[in-house]
Amino acid sequence: MENKIYKTSDFDYYLPEDLIAQRPIEPRDNSRLLVYNRANKNIADKHFYNIIDHLNEGDVIVINETKVIPARLLGEKEDTGVPVEILLLKRHDTYTWEAIVHPGRRLKPGAVCSFGDGRLKAQIIKTLPDGGRLVKFAFEGIFEEVLDALGQMPLPPYIHEKLQDKNRYQTVYAKYDGSAAAPTAGLHFTPELLERIKAKGIKVAPVLLHVGLGTFRPMKTENIAEHVMHSEFCEVSKASADLINDTRANGGRCVCVGTTSVRTVESCAVEGKVVPQSLDTSIFISPGYRFEVVDALITNFHLPKSTLLMLVSALMGRDEALKTYEHAVAEKYRFFSFGDAMMIE
DSSP: OOOSOOBGGGGOOOOOGGGBOOSOOSSGGGSEEEEEETTTTEEEEEEGGGGGGGSOTTOEEEEEOEEEOOOEEEEEETTTOOEEEEEEEEEOSSSEEEEEEESGGGOOTTOEEEETTTTEEEEEEEEOTTSOEEEEEEESSOHHHHHHHHOBOOOOTTOOSOOSOGGGGSOTTOOEEEESSOOGGGGGOOHHHHHHHHHTTOEEEEEEEOOOGGGGSOOOOSBGGGOOOOOEEEEEOHHHHHHHHHHHHTTOOEEEESHHHHHHHHHTEETTEEOOEEEEEOOOOOTTOOOSSOOEEEEEOOOTTOHHHHHHHHHHOHHHHHHHHHHHHHTTOOBSTTSOEEEEO
């Protein structure tokens, strides 16, 4: 286990800009898959549909059933007509949300914004400590329907192309509205691949974590031990907790699909077992962390100096992680949200 104190810059790596995927691969499971074996430190280059060969009968895969909402609203400030953007982060009640706003200097408490020719209005209630805003909406009908009509998918800032099909930024098993970003490791699964996985005797345990935009916020501290993670709602049902615990008790592996699934089950773990519960988690997993229940991880390739790369490094070691990323760059894997996948087994 790694015990040294790491700096944010210890998790930097070189990435040519043309390797940042701008659009998803079709079909979903035709993306590439890098498989890293921790026991022998071997790397294998495959395709995602080969994932089934690296899952064993008696394993359980943990999937995050969160659904991305079209959280990006483009409109205007009511009194001046200045273009504004509101990005929804966390719901407080039917009308009130935490949000990121732009331009921040124009949107002080009391300001009113209009979207869709007044079909939706938003009043800035207060400025939050992190610079975000508490926003209260006014509308007729059902908020989700209004948002679906007026909102856009909140694609990460490094994706510059417009998404043609909203559903390509959702997993095929997305169920519960609440995320401002997709749990992108799950984007590679097709319904057919999931059926083949189940037919092999591999269980599927759904959990929930609503992804916040803190995922994309850069680290502000050089000593990673000083970093404070954003808080996100997560939940594990009794059925899923039992499935994970029984699998591991019987010698199977808990294979998490995505860092959000890792953070969920580890947040709900006590002494090597998952406890069913709902909570707000701000767990920060970095090298030196002792995993309670996660045995393997399916994930995408993450941004340099990001908390997600630190989580991957906690599982496989920082030097091995950077060496593997070097291989991925040399082999021209596609990076980030719409990019290729990696399995750490």
